[in-house]
Amino acid sequence: MDAILEFLQGTGFAMMTQGETWKCGVMILIAFLLLYLAIVKKFEPLLLVPIAFGVLLTNLPGGEMYHELLFAGGHIHWDLFAGDPITAEFLAEMAESGVAETLLSSVSVGDVISVGVVDVLYLGVKLGIYPCLIFVGVGAMTDFGPLIANPISLLVGSAAQIGIFMTYVGCRLVDSLGLVSFTAAQAAAIGIIGGADGPTSILGASVMAPELLGPIAIAAYSYMALVPVIQPPIMRALTTKEERQIVMRPLRVVTKKEKIIFPIMVTAFISLLVPTATPLIGCLMLGNLFRESGVTERLSKTAQNEMVNIVTIFLGISVGATATGASFLSGQTIAIMCMGVVAFGCGSAGGILLVKFMNLFLKEKLNPLIGSAGVSAVPMAARVSQVEGQKANPSNFLLMHAMGPNVAGVIGSGIAAGVLMTMFG
Incomplete structure:
Protein backbone atom coordinates (compact mmCIF):
# COMPACT_ATOMS: atom_id res chain seq x y z
CA MET A 1 0.00 0.00 0.00
CA ASP A 2 2.86 2.42 0.83
CA ALA A 3 4.41 1.78 -2.58
CA ILE A 4 1.09 2.53 -4.29
CA LEU A 5 0.65 5.77 -2.31
CA GLU A 6 4.22 6.80 -3.11
CA PHE A 7 3.57 6.16 -6.79
CA LEU A 8 0.34 8.18 -6.75
CA GLN A 9 2.04 11.08 -4.96
CA GLY A 10 4.76 11.08 -7.59
CA THR A 11 2.40 11.44 -10.52
CA GLY A 12 1.97 14.71 -12.36
CA PHE A 13 -1.72 14.74 -11.39
CA ALA A 14 -0.76 14.91 -7.72
CA MET A 15 1.89 17.56 -8.39
CA MET A 16 -0.73 19.75 -10.10
CA THR A 17 -2.39 20.28 -6.71
CA GLN A 18 0.76 21.57 -5.02
CA GLY A 19 1.80 25.22 -4.63
CA GLU A 20 1.43 27.34 -7.77
CA THR A 21 1.44 24.44 -10.18
CA TRP A 22 -2.07 25.52 -11.19
CA LYS A 23 -0.18 27.84 -13.52
CA CYS A 24 1.08 24.76 -15.32
CA GLY A 25 -2.52 23.78 -15.97
CA VAL A 26 -3.24 27.17 -17.50
CA MET A 27 -0.15 26.90 -19.71
CA ILE A 28 -1.20 23.42 -20.85
CA LEU A 29 -4.52 24.89 -21.95
CA ILE A 30 -2.63 27.64 -23.81
CA ALA A 31 -0.54 24.93 -25.51
CA PHE A 32 -3.76 23.23 -26.62
CA LEU A 33 -5.03 26.55 -28.01
CA LEU A 34 -1.82 27.11 -29.96
CA LEU A 35 -1.99 23.58 -31.34
CA TYR A 36 -5.57 24.23 -32.43
CA LEU A 37 -4.58 27.45 -34.20
CA ALA A 38 -1.66 25.73 -35.90
CA ILE A 39 -3.37 22.49 -36.97
CA VAL A 40 -6.98 23.51 -37.54
CA LYS A 41 -6.59 27.18 -38.51
CA LYS A 42 -3.16 26.62 -40.13
CA PHE A 43 -1.55 29.68 -38.48
CA GLU A 44 2.22 29.28 -39.10
CA PRO A 45 1.99 25.51 -38.41
CA LEU A 46 5.64 24.74 -39.19
CA LEU A 47 6.75 26.74 -36.18
CA LEU A 48 3.63 27.02 -34.04
CA VAL A 49 3.27 23.22 -33.70
CA PRO A 50 6.77 22.65 -32.21
CA ILE A 51 6.48 25.83 -30.09
CA ALA A 52 3.11 24.73 -28.72
CA PHE A 53 4.41 21.24 -28.02
CA GLY A 54 7.40 22.77 -26.25
CA VAL A 55 4.98 24.73 -24.05
CA LEU A 56 3.18 21.48 -23.29
CA LEU A 57 6.34 19.55 -22.46
CA THR A 58 7.81 22.15 -20.13
CA ASN A 59 4.60 22.57 -18.12
CA LEU A 60 3.91 18.89 -17.48
CA PRO A 61 4.82 18.53 -13.75
CA GLY A 62 7.61 16.06 -13.14
CA GLY A 63 8.78 15.96 -16.75
CA GLU A 64 12.04 17.74 -15.86
CA MET A 65 12.87 18.41 -19.53
CA TYR A 66 13.74 22.09 -19.06
CA HIS A 67 15.26 23.83 -16.04
CA GLU A 68 15.06 27.62 -15.92
CA LEU A 69 17.71 27.78 -13.23
CA LEU A 70 20.38 26.60 -15.67
CA PHE A 71 19.88 29.87 -17.56
CA ALA A 72 18.83 32.13 -14.68
CA GLY A 73 20.01 35.71 -14.71
CA GLY A 74 20.51 35.64 -18.47
CA HIS A 75 23.61 33.43 -18.32
CA ILE A 76 24.39 29.77 -18.99
CA HIS A 77 25.54 28.22 -15.73
CA TRP A 78 27.95 25.65 -17.10
CA ASP A 79 28.87 24.44 -13.61
CA LEU A 80 25.29 23.29 -13.03
CA PHE A 81 25.32 21.63 -16.48
CA ALA A 82 28.42 19.74 -15.35
CA GLY A 83 26.57 18.37 -12.31
CA ASP A 84 27.98 20.67 -9.61
CA PRO A 85 25.67 21.09 -6.61
CA ILE A 86 23.82 24.35 -6.03
CA THR A 87 25.57 26.60 -3.52
CA ALA A 88 24.27 29.25 -1.15
CA GLU A 89 26.42 31.83 -2.94
CA PHE A 90 24.77 30.96 -6.26
CA LEU A 91 21.25 31.38 -4.80
CA ALA A 92 22.21 34.70 -3.23
CA GLU A 93 23.69 35.94 -6.51
CA MET A 94 20.57 34.95 -8.43
CA ALA A 95 18.32 36.66 -5.88
CA GLU A 96 20.31 39.88 -6.27
CA SER A 97 20.00 39.71 -10.07
CA GLY A 98 16.20 39.64 -9.81
CA VAL A 99 15.48 35.97 -10.46
CA ALA A 100 11.94 35.06 -9.35
CA GLU A 101 11.65 33.90 -5.76
CA THR A 102 9.36 31.03 -6.80
CA LEU A 103 12.15 29.67 -9.00
CA LEU A 104 14.79 29.89 -6.29
CA SER A 105 12.51 28.40 -3.64
CA SER A 106 12.07 25.25 -5.72
CA VAL A 107 15.68 24.18 -5.05
CA SER A 108 17.94 23.91 -2.03
CA VAL A 109 21.66 24.15 -1.32
CA GLY A 110 23.34 20.91 -2.37
CA ASP A 111 20.75 19.96 -5.00
CA VAL A 112 22.06 18.68 -8.32
CA ILE A 113 20.08 19.46 -11.47
CA SER A 114 19.53 16.53 -13.81
CA VAL A 115 19.96 18.11 -17.25
CA GLY A 116 16.99 17.48 -19.55
CA VAL A 117 16.92 17.09 -23.32
CA VAL A 118 15.34 20.51 -23.85
CA ASP A 119 18.06 22.09 -21.70
CA VAL A 120 20.58 20.87 -24.26
CA LEU A 121 18.47 21.95 -27.24
CA TYR A 122 18.00 25.41 -25.72
CA LEU A 123 21.75 26.01 -25.87
CA GLY A 124 21.30 26.50 -29.61
CA VAL A 125 18.98 29.43 -28.90
Whole structure:
Protein backbone atom coordinates (compact mmCIF):
# COMPACT_ATOMS: atom_id res chain seq x y z
CA MET A 1 0.00 0.00 0.00
CA ASP A 2 2.86 2.42 0.83
CA ALA A 3 4.41 1.78 -2.58
CA ILE A 4 1.09 2.53 -4.29
CA LEU A 5 0.65 5.77 -2.31
CA GLU A 6 4.22 6.80 -3.11
CA PHE A 7 3.57 6.16 -6.79
CA LEU A 8 0.34 8.18 -6.75
CA GLN A 9 2.04 11.08 -4.96
CA GLY A 10 4.76 11.08 -7.59
CA THR A 11 2.40 11.44 -10.52
CA GLY A 12 1.97 14.71 -12.36
CA PHE A 13 -1.72 14.74 -11.39
CA ALA A 14 -0.76 14.91 -7.72
CA MET A 15 1.89 17.56 -8.39
CA MET A 16 -0.73 19.75 -10.10
CA THR A 17 -2.39 20.28 -6.71
CA GLN A 18 0.76 21.57 -5.02
CA GLY A 19 1.80 25.22 -4.63
CA GLU A 20 1.43 27.34 -7.77
CA THR A 21 1.44 24.44 -10.18
CA TRP A 22 -2.07 25.52 -11.19
CA LYS A 23 -0.18 27.84 -13.52
CA CYS A 24 1.08 24.76 -15.32
CA GLY A 25 -2.52 23.78 -15.97
CA VAL A 26 -3.24 27.17 -17.50
CA MET A 27 -0.15 26.90 -19.71
CA ILE A 28 -1.20 23.42 -20.85
CA LEU A 29 -4.52 24.89 -21.95
CA ILE A 30 -2.63 27.64 -23.81
CA ALA A 31 -0.54 24.93 -25.51
CA PHE A 32 -3.76 23.23 -26.62
CA LEU A 33 -5.03 26.55 -28.01
CA LEU A 34 -1.82 27.11 -29.96
CA LEU A 35 -1.99 23.58 -31.34
CA TYR A 36 -5.57 24.23 -32.43
CA LEU A 37 -4.58 27.45 -34.20
CA ALA A 38 -1.66 25.73 -35.90
CA ILE A 39 -3.37 22.49 -36.97
CA VAL A 40 -6.98 23.51 -37.54
CA LYS A 41 -6.59 27.18 -38.51
CA LYS A 42 -3.16 26.62 -40.13
CA PHE A 43 -1.55 29.68 -38.48
CA GLU A 44 2.22 29.28 -39.10
CA PRO A 45 1.99 25.51 -38.41
CA LEU A 46 5.64 24.74 -39.19
CA LEU A 47 6.75 26.74 -36.18
CA LEU A 48 3.63 27.02 -34.04
CA VAL A 49 3.27 23.22 -33.70
CA PRO A 50 6.77 22.65 -32.21
CA ILE A 51 6.48 25.83 -30.09
CA ALA A 52 3.11 24.73 -28.72
CA PHE A 53 4.41 21.24 -28.02
CA GLY A 54 7.40 22.77 -26.25
CA VAL A 55 4.98 24.73 -24.05
CA LEU A 56 3.18 21.48 -23.29
CA LEU A 57 6.34 19.55 -22.46
CA THR A 58 7.81 22.15 -20.13
CA ASN A 59 4.60 22.57 -18.12
CA LEU A 60 3.91 18.89 -17.48
CA PRO A 61 4.82 18.53 -13.75
CA GLY A 62 7.61 16.06 -13.14
CA GLY A 63 8.78 15.96 -16.75
CA GLU A 64 12.04 17.74 -15.86
CA MET A 65 12.87 18.41 -19.53
CA TYR A 66 13.74 22.09 -19.06
CA HIS A 67 15.26 23.83 -16.04
CA GLU A 68 15.06 27.62 -15.92
CA LEU A 69 17.71 27.78 -13.23
CA LEU A 70 20.38 26.60 -15.67
CA PHE A 71 19.88 29.87 -17.56
CA ALA A 72 18.83 32.13 -14.68
CA GLY A 73 20.01 35.71 -14.71
CA GLY A 74 20.51 35.64 -18.47
CA HIS A 75 23.61 33.43 -18.32
CA ILE A 76 24.39 29.77 -18.99
CA HIS A 77 25.54 28.22 -15.73
CA TRP A 78 27.95 25.65 -17.10
CA ASP A 79 28.87 24.44 -13.61
CA LEU A 80 25.29 23.29 -13.03
CA PHE A 81 25.32 21.63 -16.48
CA ALA A 82 28.42 19.74 -15.35
CA GLY A 83 26.57 18.37 -12.31
CA ASP A 84 27.98 20.67 -9.61
CA PRO A 85 25.67 21.09 -6.61
CA ILE A 86 23.82 24.35 -6.03
CA THR A 87 25.57 26.60 -3.52
CA ALA A 88 24.27 29.25 -1.15
CA GLU A 89 26.42 31.83 -2.94
CA PHE A 90 24.77 30.96 -6.26
CA LEU A 91 21.25 31.38 -4.80
CA ALA A 92 22.21 34.70 -3.23
CA GLU A 93 23.69 35.94 -6.51
CA MET A 94 20.57 34.95 -8.43
CA ALA A 95 18.32 36.66 -5.88
CA GLU A 96 20.31 39.88 -6.27
CA SER A 97 20.00 39.71 -10.07
CA GLY A 98 16.20 39.64 -9.81
CA VAL A 99 15.48 35.97 -10.46
CA ALA A 100 11.94 35.06 -9.35
CA GLU A 101 11.65 33.90 -5.76
CA THR A 102 9.36 31.03 -6.80
CA LEU A 103 12.15 29.67 -9.00
CA LEU A 104 14.79 29.89 -6.29
CA SER A 105 12.51 28.40 -3.64
CA SER A 106 12.07 25.25 -5.72
CA VAL A 107 15.68 24.18 -5.05
CA SER A 108 17.94 23.91 -2.03
CA VAL A 109 21.66 24.15 -1.32
CA GLY A 110 23.34 20.91 -2.37
CA ASP A 111 20.75 19.96 -5.00
CA VAL A 112 22.06 18.68 -8.32
CA ILE A 113 20.08 19.46 -11.47
CA SER A 114 19.53 16.53 -13.81
CA VAL A 115 19.96 18.11 -17.25
CA GLY A 116 16.99 17.48 -19.55
CA VAL A 117 16.92 17.09 -23.32
CA VAL A 118 15.34 20.51 -23.85
CA ASP A 119 18.06 22.09 -21.70
CA VAL A 120 20.58 20.87 -24.26
CA LEU A 121 18.47 21.95 -27.24
CA TYR A 122 18.00 25.41 -25.72
CA LEU A 123 21.75 26.01 -25.87
CA GLY A 124 21.30 26.50 -29.61
CA VAL A 125 18.98 29.43 -28.90
CA LYS A 126 21.06 30.83 -26.08
CA LEU A 127 24.24 30.77 -28.13
CA GLY A 128 22.50 32.31 -31.16
CA ILE A 129 23.01 29.25 -33.37
CA TYR A 130 19.45 28.41 -34.47
CA PRO A 131 18.35 31.89 -35.66
CA CYS A 132 21.47 32.20 -37.81
CA LEU A 133 20.98 28.75 -39.35
CA ILE A 134 17.34 29.62 -40.06
CA PHE A 135 18.58 32.72 -41.88
CA VAL A 136 20.84 30.58 -44.09
CA GLY A 137 17.72 28.68 -45.15
CA VAL A 138 15.70 31.88 -45.62
CA GLY A 139 18.46 33.31 -47.81
CA ALA A 140 18.52 30.16 -49.92
CA MET A 141 14.75 30.44 -50.48
CA THR A 142 14.73 34.19 -51.22
CA ASP A 143 14.94 35.87 -54.61
CA PHE A 144 16.40 39.35 -54.17
CA GLY A 145 15.70 40.12 -57.84
CA PRO A 146 12.70 42.43 -57.17
CA LEU A 147 14.77 44.42 -54.68
CA ILE A 148 17.73 44.74 -57.08
CA ALA A 149 15.39 45.73 -59.92
CA ASN A 150 13.79 48.47 -57.83
CA PRO A 151 16.30 49.74 -55.21
CA ILE A 152 13.76 52.23 -53.89
CA SER A 153 12.24 49.19 -52.15
CA LEU A 154 15.07 49.47 -49.63
CA LEU A 155 13.63 52.76 -48.40
CA VAL A 156 10.16 51.25 -48.10
CA GLY A 157 11.50 48.24 -46.20
CA SER A 158 13.44 50.57 -43.91
CA ALA A 159 10.36 52.70 -43.19
CA ALA A 160 8.45 49.61 -42.07
CA GLN A 161 11.00 49.12 -39.29
CA ILE A 162 9.53 52.16 -37.54
CA GLY A 163 7.33 49.67 -35.72
CA ILE A 164 10.40 48.40 -33.87
CA PHE A 165 11.37 51.81 -32.54
CA MET A 166 7.79 52.97 -31.86
CA THR A 167 7.24 49.86 -29.76
CA TYR A 168 10.45 50.54 -27.85
CA VAL A 169 9.17 54.04 -27.07
CA GLY A 170 5.79 52.59 -26.10
CA CYS A 171 7.34 50.11 -23.66
CA ARG A 172 9.42 52.84 -22.06
CA LEU A 173 6.29 55.00 -21.75
CA VAL A 174 4.37 52.16 -20.09
CA ASP A 175 7.28 51.72 -17.69
CA SER A 176 7.48 55.45 -16.88
CA LEU A 177 3.74 55.49 -16.10
CA GLY A 178 4.25 52.62 -13.66
CA LEU A 179 1.81 50.33 -15.47
CA VAL A 180 4.23 47.50 -16.30
CA SER A 181 7.95 47.42 -15.56
CA PHE A 182 10.23 47.16 -18.60
CA THR A 183 13.96 47.83 -18.69
CA ALA A 184 15.47 49.52 -21.74
CA ALA A 185 16.88 46.17 -22.90
CA GLN A 186 13.51 44.46 -22.50
CA ALA A 187 11.79 47.26 -24.42
CA ALA A 188 14.30 46.87 -27.25
CA ALA A 189 13.78 43.10 -27.40
CA ILE A 190 9.98 43.52 -27.49
CA GLY A 191 10.30 46.15 -30.22
CA ILE A 192 11.94 43.65 -32.59
CA ILE A 193 8.56 41.90 -32.82
CA GLY A 194 7.64 44.82 -35.10
CA GLY A 195 10.06 43.53 -37.72
CA ALA A 196 7.75 40.52 -38.24
CA ASP A 197 10.83 38.32 -38.18
CA GLY A 198 10.70 35.36 -35.79
CA PRO A 199 14.39 34.33 -35.80
CA THR A 200 15.50 37.95 -35.32
CA SER A 201 13.04 38.38 -32.44
CA ILE A 202 14.40 35.22 -30.82
CA LEU A 203 18.02 36.26 -31.23
CA GLY A 204 17.30 39.74 -29.91
CA ALA A 205 15.45 38.39 -26.90
CA SER A 206 18.14 35.81 -26.11
CA VAL A 207 20.75 38.59 -26.05
CA MET A 208 18.83 41.46 -24.45
CA ALA A 209 15.99 39.90 -22.43
CA PRO A 210 16.32 36.11 -22.10
CA GLU A 211 13.73 36.09 -19.32
CA LEU A 212 11.12 37.25 -21.87
CA LEU A 213 12.13 34.88 -24.68
CA GLY A 214 9.01 32.70 -24.44
CA PRO A 215 6.40 35.49 -24.56
CA ILE A 216 8.32 37.41 -27.26
CA ALA A 217 8.72 34.35 -29.51
CA ILE A 218 5.09 33.30 -29.16
CA ALA A 219 3.90 36.87 -29.79
CA ALA A 220 6.17 37.24 -32.84
CA TYR A 221 5.07 34.03 -34.53
CA SER A 222 1.41 34.43 -33.55
CA TYR A 223 1.21 37.88 -35.10
CA MET A 224 3.21 36.77 -38.15
CA ALA A 225 0.48 34.20 -38.69
CA LEU A 226 -2.15 36.93 -38.31
CA VAL A 227 -0.63 39.25 -40.95
CA PRO A 228 -3.58 38.58 -43.34
CA VAL A 229 -5.92 39.66 -40.53
CA ILE A 230 -3.98 42.61 -39.08
CA GLN A 231 -2.77 44.34 -42.24
CA PRO A 232 -5.84 44.73 -44.55
CA PRO A 233 -7.80 47.11 -42.26
CA ILE A 234 -4.68 49.28 -41.87
CA MET A 235 -4.05 49.23 -45.63
CA ARG A 236 -7.61 50.27 -46.44
CA ALA A 237 -7.67 52.97 -43.74
CA LEU A 238 -4.50 54.66 -44.99
CA THR A 239 -5.16 54.53 -48.74
CA THR A 240 -7.88 55.69 -51.09
CA LYS A 241 -9.49 53.41 -53.66
CA GLU A 242 -7.73 55.35 -56.41
CA GLU A 243 -4.36 54.73 -54.77
CA ARG A 244 -5.07 51.03 -54.42
CA GLN A 245 -5.91 50.87 -58.13
CA ILE A 246 -2.50 52.20 -59.24
CA VAL A 247 -0.93 49.82 -61.76
CA MET A 248 2.86 49.53 -61.72
CA ARG A 249 4.81 48.57 -64.82
CA PRO A 250 6.72 45.25 -64.85
CA LEU A 251 10.16 45.18 -63.23
CA ARG A 252 13.28 44.93 -65.36
CA VAL A 253 15.08 41.59 -65.72
CA VAL A 254 17.95 41.26 -63.22
CA THR A 255 21.12 39.59 -64.52
CA LYS A 256 22.79 36.60 -62.90
CA LYS A 257 25.91 38.67 -62.26
CA GLU A 258 23.89 41.23 -60.28
CA LYS A 259 22.33 38.49 -58.17
CA ILE A 260 25.76 37.02 -57.34
CA ILE A 261 27.39 40.35 -56.50
CA PHE A 262 24.45 41.55 -54.37
CA PRO A 263 24.82 39.19 -51.34
CA ILE A 264 28.60 39.67 -51.27
CA MET A 265 28.42 43.47 -51.32
CA VAL A 266 25.52 43.66 -48.86
CA THR A 267 27.38 41.45 -46.37
CA ALA A 268 30.53 43.55 -46.59
CA PHE A 269 28.74 46.90 -46.34
CA ILE A 270 26.33 46.06 -43.52
CA SER A 271 28.99 44.22 -41.51
CA LEU A 272 31.20 47.30 -41.63
CA LEU A 273 28.27 49.60 -40.83
CA VAL A 274 26.64 47.55 -38.04
CA PRO A 275 29.04 44.77 -36.95
CA THR A 276 26.53 43.23 -34.52
CA ALA A 277 24.19 42.53 -37.47
CA THR A 278 26.86 40.39 -39.17
CA PRO A 279 25.67 36.99 -37.85
CA LEU A 280 22.12 37.44 -39.18
CA ILE A 281 22.83 39.33 -42.40
CA GLY A 282 25.93 37.24 -43.16
CA CYS A 283 24.01 33.97 -42.82
CA LEU A 284 21.10 35.34 -44.86
CA MET A 285 23.40 36.37 -47.69
CA LEU A 286 25.41 33.13 -47.51
CA GLY A 287 22.21 31.18 -48.12
CA ASN A 288 21.33 33.49 -51.00
CA LEU A 289 24.80 33.06 -52.52
CA PHE A 290 24.27 29.28 -52.40
CA ARG A 291 21.08 29.87 -54.41
CA GLU A 292 22.40 32.32 -56.98
CA SER A 293 25.99 31.20 -57.58
CA GLY A 294 24.91 28.20 -59.65
CA VAL A 295 27.77 26.03 -58.35
CA THR A 296 26.36 25.00 -54.95
CA GLU A 297 23.02 23.48 -55.85
CA ARG A 298 23.34 20.70 -53.27
CA LEU A 299 24.12 23.16 -50.50
CA SER A 300 21.23 25.36 -51.56
CA LYS A 301 18.77 22.46 -51.51
CA THR A 302 20.05 21.27 -48.13
CA ALA A 303 19.75 24.76 -46.65
CA GLN A 304 16.21 25.14 -48.00
CA ASN A 305 14.99 21.73 -46.87
CA GLU A 306 16.78 19.33 -44.51
CA MET A 307 18.76 21.88 -42.50
CA VAL A 308 16.04 24.48 -42.04
CA ASN A 309 13.48 21.78 -41.16
CA ILE A 310 15.69 20.20 -38.49
CA VAL A 311 16.62 23.57 -36.98
CA THR A 312 12.97 24.65 -37.00
CA ILE A 313 12.04 21.63 -34.87
CA PHE A 314 14.83 22.29 -32.37
CA LEU A 315 14.13 26.03 -32.29
CA GLY A 316 10.40 25.65 -31.83
CA ILE A 317 10.55 23.10 -29.03
CA SER A 318 13.27 24.89 -27.08
CA VAL A 319 11.62 28.34 -27.41
CA GLY A 320 8.24 26.94 -26.38
CA ALA A 321 9.85 25.29 -23.37
CA THR A 322 10.82 28.70 -21.97
CA ALA A 323 7.12 29.56 -21.57
CA THR A 324 6.73 28.11 -18.09
CA GLY A 325 3.76 29.04 -15.95
CA ALA A 326 5.89 31.00 -13.48
CA SER A 327 7.44 33.21 -16.17
CA PHE A 328 4.64 33.45 -18.75
CA LEU A 329 1.58 34.25 -16.64
CA SER A 330 2.32 37.84 -15.73
CA GLY A 331 1.38 41.41 -16.52
CA GLN A 332 4.50 41.65 -18.66
CA THR A 333 3.24 38.91 -20.98
CA ILE A 334 -0.09 40.66 -21.50
CA ALA A 335 1.76 43.91 -22.22
CA ILE A 336 4.07 42.13 -24.70
CA MET A 337 1.09 40.70 -26.59
CA CYS A 338 -0.48 44.18 -26.76
CA MET A 339 2.79 45.79 -27.84
CA GLY A 340 3.14 43.14 -30.53
CA VAL A 341 -0.04 44.42 -32.19
CA VAL A 342 1.25 47.99 -31.93
CA ALA A 343 4.57 46.91 -33.48
CA PHE A 344 2.95 45.22 -36.48
CA GLY A 345 0.48 48.04 -36.98
CA CYS A 346 3.13 50.76 -36.89
CA GLY A 347 5.43 48.81 -39.18
CA SER A 348 2.70 48.27 -41.78
CA ALA A 349 1.60 51.90 -41.55
CA GLY A 350 5.16 53.21 -41.81
CA GLY A 351 5.77 51.56 -45.18
CA ILE A 352 2.45 52.71 -46.62
CA LEU A 353 2.91 56.30 -45.47
CA LEU A 354 6.42 56.50 -46.92
CA VAL A 355 5.16 55.35 -50.34
CA LYS A 356 2.40 57.97 -50.19
CA PHE A 357 5.02 60.61 -49.34
CA MET A 358 7.31 59.53 -52.18
CA ASN A 359 4.38 59.69 -54.61
CA LEU A 360 4.28 63.45 -54.02
CA PHE A 361 7.58 63.69 -55.91
CA LEU A 362 7.54 60.73 -58.30
CA LYS A 363 6.24 61.05 -61.85
CA GLU A 364 5.58 57.33 -62.04
CA LYS A 365 3.45 56.61 -58.98
CA LEU A 366 3.90 53.60 -56.71
CA ASN A 367 0.96 51.67 -55.32
CA PRO A 368 1.00 52.39 -51.55
CA LEU A 369 -0.16 48.85 -50.83
CA ILE A 370 3.37 47.57 -51.44
CA GLY A 371 4.50 49.61 -48.42
CA SER A 372 2.81 47.27 -45.93
CA ALA A 373 4.99 44.44 -47.29
CA GLY A 374 8.01 46.18 -45.75
CA VAL A 375 7.59 44.01 -42.67
CA SER A 376 9.67 40.90 -43.16
CA ALA A 377 6.95 38.25 -43.04
CA VAL A 378 8.12 36.68 -46.32
CA PRO A 379 6.18 36.09 -48.55
CA MET A 380 2.93 36.44 -46.61
CA ALA A 381 2.98 40.25 -46.43
CA ALA A 382 3.62 40.50 -50.18
CA ARG A 383 0.68 38.18 -50.85
CA VAL A 384 -1.58 40.40 -48.74
CA SER A 385 -0.55 43.39 -50.89
CA GLN A 386 -1.38 41.37 -54.01
CA VAL A 387 -4.81 40.35 -52.67
CA GLU A 388 -5.77 43.87 -51.60
CA GLY A 389 -4.55 45.30 -54.90
CA GLN A 390 -6.66 42.87 -56.92
CA LYS A 391 -9.73 43.66 -54.83
CA ALA A 392 -9.42 47.27 -55.97
CA ASN A 393 -8.35 46.44 -59.53
CA PRO A 394 -8.62 42.83 -60.76
CA SER A 395 -6.01 43.49 -63.45
CA ASN A 396 -3.44 44.67 -60.89
CA PHE A 397 -0.49 42.38 -60.15
CA LEU A 398 1.56 43.69 -57.23
CA LEU A 399 3.21 40.51 -55.95
CA MET A 400 6.67 41.00 -57.46
CA HIS A 401 6.62 44.73 -56.69
CA ALA A 402 5.71 43.93 -53.06
CA MET A 403 8.45 41.32 -52.82
CA GLY A 404 11.06 44.09 -53.09
CA PRO A 405 10.04 45.84 -49.83
CA ASN A 406 9.32 42.41 -48.32
CA VAL A 407 12.87 41.09 -48.67
CA ALA A 408 14.22 44.57 -47.86
CA GLY A 409 12.33 44.23 -44.59
CA VAL A 410 14.32 41.08 -43.77
CA ILE A 411 17.55 43.04 -44.19
CA GLY A 412 16.13 46.06 -42.37
CA SER A 413 14.96 44.10 -39.34
CA GLY A 414 18.38 42.45 -39.09
CA ILE A 415 20.10 45.85 -39.15
CA ALA A 416 17.65 47.32 -36.62
CA ALA A 417 18.20 44.33 -34.32
CA GLY A 418 21.96 44.76 -34.67
CA VAL A 419 21.71 48.42 -33.68
CA LEU A 420 19.58 47.61 -30.63
CA MET A 421 21.87 44.74 -29.55
CA THR A 422 24.83 47.10 -29.81
CA MET A 423 23.07 49.60 -27.56
CA PHE A 424 21.45 47.26 -25.04
CA GLY A 425 23.01 43.79 -25.46
